Amino acid sequence: MAYAHITWTEADGVATLTINRPDKLNSLNTDVIGEMIDAVDQLRDGLSSARCLVLTGAGRGFSSGADLAPGTAGGGPSTGGPIDAGKVLETHFNVLMERLFALPVPFITAVNGPAAGAGCSYALAGDIIVAAKSAYFLQAFVNIGLVPDVGSTWMLPRMIGRARATRMMMLGERISADLAYEWGMVSEVVEDADLAARTHEIAKKLAGGPTKALTLIRTGIRDCMDKSLTEGLMVERRNQMLAGRSADFAEGVMAFLQKRPAQFTGK
Incomplete structure (x- = not known):
């Protein structure tokens, strides 16, 4: 367009x-x-x-x-x-x-x-x-x-x-x-x-960052602002599960262990 x-x-x-x-x-x-x-x-x-x-x-x-x-x-x-x-x-x-x-x-x-x-x-x-x-x-x-x-x-x-x-x-x-x-x-x-x-x-x-994690951060903050502590902890638990399934999490851990900068792909 x-x-x-x-x-x-x-x-x-x-x-x-x-x-x-x-x-x-x-x-x-x-x-x-x-x-x-x-x-x-x-x-x-x-x-x-x-x-x-x-x-x-x-x-x-x-x-x-x-x-x-x-x-x-x-x-x-x-x-x-x-x-x-x-x-x-x-x-x-x-x-x-x-x-x-x-x-x-x-x-x-x-x-x-x-x-x-x-x-x-x-x-x-x-x-x-x-x-x-x-x-x-x-x-x-x-x-x-x-x-x-x-x-x-x-x-x-x-x-x-x-x-x-x-x-x-x-x-x-x-x-x-x-x-x-x-x-x-x-x-x-x-x-x-x-x-x-x-x-x-x-x-x-x-x-250049871990796009899925960054997106979960932006949505997680807004989700938790109107919730109780218990509800907020549940949001974090769900988001951590989703972030943990990303290729960027695997890359981030490997880079940490190998003492090198992470090369995130947003996946």
Whole structure:
């Protein structure tokens, strides 16, 4: 599929999905989201050999969120009567979020400039979130009379606690990259000029790792966050069984015994 609103590249085992509407600050509509779903499905369906995904935005921002201009299919108001502002979530935005959470490979977000609204949600969905100094995170829904969506009311309280999440959502404040790091929203903050290189460094390391184990780590963390200790131990037991059946486990043990670097293949 030829893409008009995103770019998709693969190198060194890393797939990079770039939202490519810089003139619109990478705002999101159903056309953009549809292309993103199609691209992500290459990983889900085994059509790509990449073992790590990077999501970022072109130009001066990650994403300003849903395109609210009338007629843009981004969920904005029309000239008619009342609309169902949640419909586009059901058909597109939430579908993409579910796809990202279910990825069979590690997932990094490289956040440059603003990540607002739905863009904020996608930026925070990464397993590892690398933010440029210029980045900021904004839950702007209250400013237009809407509520946070695309998983933000599920993710943010788990990431930064109820009090901070409530403040961020009700006051519509910009959270700078440095404050986001202090709150535990992002993994690290780098200079703008270093964002691409640092992200690729991490992605290349993950792409060369034991992919099945890394995927079980990403899903296991989310599974266990809402479970009791006993339930969490059961999740770990199941995941260890699955990881232990991988070729990468056998290679890792052999490399350890032979005192050499492991050569993981993702199998």
